[in-house]
Amino acid sequence: MAYKRQTDRLPIIPKDAKEFNVTCHYCIVGCGYKAYSWPVNKQGGAAADQNKFGVDLGKQQPANTAAWYSPSMYNIVRQNGEDVHIVIKPDKDCEVNSGLGSVRGARMAEMSYSRARNTELQRLTDPMVWRYGQMQPTSWDDALDLVARVTVAVINDMGEDGLFVSAFDHGGAGGGYENTWGTGKLYFGAMKVKNIRIHNRPAYNSEVHATRDMGVGELNNCYEDAELADTIVAVGTNALETQTNYFLNHWVPNLRGTSMDKKRAEFGSEPVAAARIIIVDPRRTVTVNACEVEAGKDRVMHLAINSGTDLALFNAWLTYIDEKGLTDKAFIAASTKDLDKALAANKTSLEEAAQITGLTVDQIRQSAEWIAQPKAGGARRRTMFAYEKGLIWGNDNYRTNGALVNVALATGNIGRPGGGCVRMGGHQEGYSRPSDAHVGRPAAYVDQLLIEGKGGVHHIWGCDHYKTTLNALKFKQAYKKRTDMVKDAMSAVPYGDRNATINAIVGAIKNGGLFAVDVDIIPTKIGQACHVWLPAATSGEANLTSMNGERRMRLTERYMDPPGQAMADCLIAARIANHMERVLREQGKTQQADAFKGFDWKTEEDAFMDGYAKHEKGGEFVTYARLKVMGTNGFQEPAVDFKDGKIVGTKRLYADGKFGGKDGKATFMETKWRGLQAPGKEAEKNKWPFLINNGRTNIVWQNAYLDQDNEFVMDRFPYPFIQMNPQDMAELNVKQGDLVEIYNDNGSTQAVVYPTPTAKRKQTFMLFAYPTGVQGNVVSAGVNEFIIPNYKQTWGGIRKIADAPEAVRDLTFKSEEYSRG
């Protein structure tokens, strides 16, 4: 039944409360927040002169007020060793969100570690090691000595290729410039680790190699472009749920027609109108619905293509736009090359594309015209292209990404106001590492190598393969078996004999075992298999810098203490380096030990100044003190100057028409359609009745690592849902809320049935990466040529397990779609 907090009042923020800049640490959008804290034995008052807002809180506040916060925005946390009240609320003055809070970010306070109010007590507080048959707390020195000795022993035996690493490469919580630099300097500086993978995929690669290879960085516009565009093309992005406040605060005004003044100011006499939007997605999402509500159905084109056929559509757009003479010839001549090659290779008629995609010829023609047809008076249409996981984790990632960038380039829409061809993003960004060139391309398929028994030691940083990898069931089976061998070996050694423990571990590794070290903020699912857990701090517990989807860089200031002995990841990496250096010196390996110098950081700011400030473009202009002054608006990377007390940034990339290629040109790409590209996908499609499409939902952040301890979320979704057409439900003889098994030759998982009349027959959609039902269990090992997984094109069977479990019996199963009624 609906969870209620029974909260009937909250402490009031006093006038003299401390104030901190905060960027939401969840999604790419990076909404601006402010944290306010004050002593636990004090509170403000309702009178205007007694509270932070300077307003009379004895009166009802109006809609959109800044002078209110919900119970989820409040908590009691530790700050410099003292309990303090804290409120973390959206910042009205931040250009990104203008005071809007998402259902995820507006719970940051409630999702903080609080012993006073029993929130997120799952957080790791101490280093833990496998001892007496379970994980036991220990000191940092004890845990790090064990990690260093085993890691050095494995490297001595197998070389650095015996060290496997899984590491975040993003910004926000569990990432940021400080922490990617810390881990990067350890594995790519002190060592040259090749068997490394990123948090959400089984190799060390880019999700958008193609656009980069074409000379077009993937975050090339600014959020304001969504307010200025004539047409928005949204491919495989459900922005209302996954980049919520970017959509609400920047797309919706354009769809409503309320950004017209902005357009007129920017474009002068050029004709302007409310935006049109083309949404390419096999599924009708709440984003499609919201666009229809705001823009009217006649300005929204939902292209519900056959799953995985985006590439054919984009090639047809390019062909048609060229044939009709709608390309931007001046731009193409000045800033690009190889359009002729791409046109020849990618030539696709409207009819061919219709046949492949399941769309009509008219839909494809009309959408091409919405993209490229000149406006009255001949002005070029300004079209913004945005894509995310539907493309990135879909069929033939590399070519499909390239094919979309082809269309954006051909229509001159990169580097111009109202344009851009951008990924929407998942996490924020915050990448600063020494070169990864030694990893090679294609990079090692790390998860597969682990299944095959390769490697001796595995360092895991903020990743949970058990929830967020493909072929997850087979991975878990192999991983458990290998790590159990080491656990059993450790358990057999009398406690206190470190040398005997190391020898036992090394012995087990020689027999195929794996020693696993998990650095995280909570005990993860993969952590169940690990031998050491190292407790990390998260955003707000350490200073942290990141950038959002328009390259907007901010500093989130430390507003509370990390739980127990937890430390920022960059400092954990530094301490691992210190211990490895010590062990190597002990062993007389002076030269190897010297490689681990330069990790004498005491604070995360030390790591920032060693990494970002010295190595990133424009980094010389950026310091913590300057970022603090720049507040929640920050600046857009790269920094180009520091003037009048402010960091000067870059609103759009490529505004000068110079692209990333060596000759300053962007290169069109040959992207011929080749069907379902990943091995085994076509056969899987033919064998199983249901498409098991998958992705996120609004209320849950990422794999629910914090949400799993939040009653508001777990009350709503105790189990992952699978959206299903009611007629399919009738055929399977299942009711709403029934627990079903989803299965195929890759594995099996479970979900509860959510009736969805708008779902196409035999096309389901399952919540991804949920702890109580891992969708990745049924995703095949098939990847593209650069080891990018293909989660979206998964097919399986469905059978009933049981009637609705008690926890879901009284839940709502009504349509998620808003209507004006």
Add this chain to the structure above:
Amino acid sequence: MTGCPKMIDAGRRKFLSGAGLAAAGMAAATVVPSAAESAPAPARVEYPSNRLANVRDLKVDEPVNVSYPDPDAPGVLLKLGKRVPTGAGPDGDIVGFSTTCPHKGFPLSYSKSDHTLNCPGHYSRFDCDAGGQQIWGQATQNLPQYTLRIDANGDIYAEGLDELLYGRLSNVL
């Protein structure tokens, strides 16, 4: 026959557990140090008992606009026509909710066809059949529901709320 709707999940984490209670009590006490002994501050706000309507006034699926706990807090009384876990009245089908969206304070509108309250601001939807559970949306809380009491005459009284109302840091101002 009178019905008293059960509180929704009252046993779980409440703000007033642990140090939150200490803080609220302490702050009140600091104003007049001796007051703590003679007149302890109540742990929860005092909710008024307000007559909103009589069961005779309610027709199935016809929302009645009300306000609670004061005229600045709009709400709705509904007779759903089917017994629900949080329903009051002889048929267990009378419920009352705040109609101010707990996300950004926009007024919710009732959809008869599916018993939902809908927000035009950011598309949040709440299910009146399921205790105001947010079906989908941006609010970080489910919809505040009234604690209803129905006396022998059929008069319907609101006597409490189960979540904080938007736009006020105390449900009773």
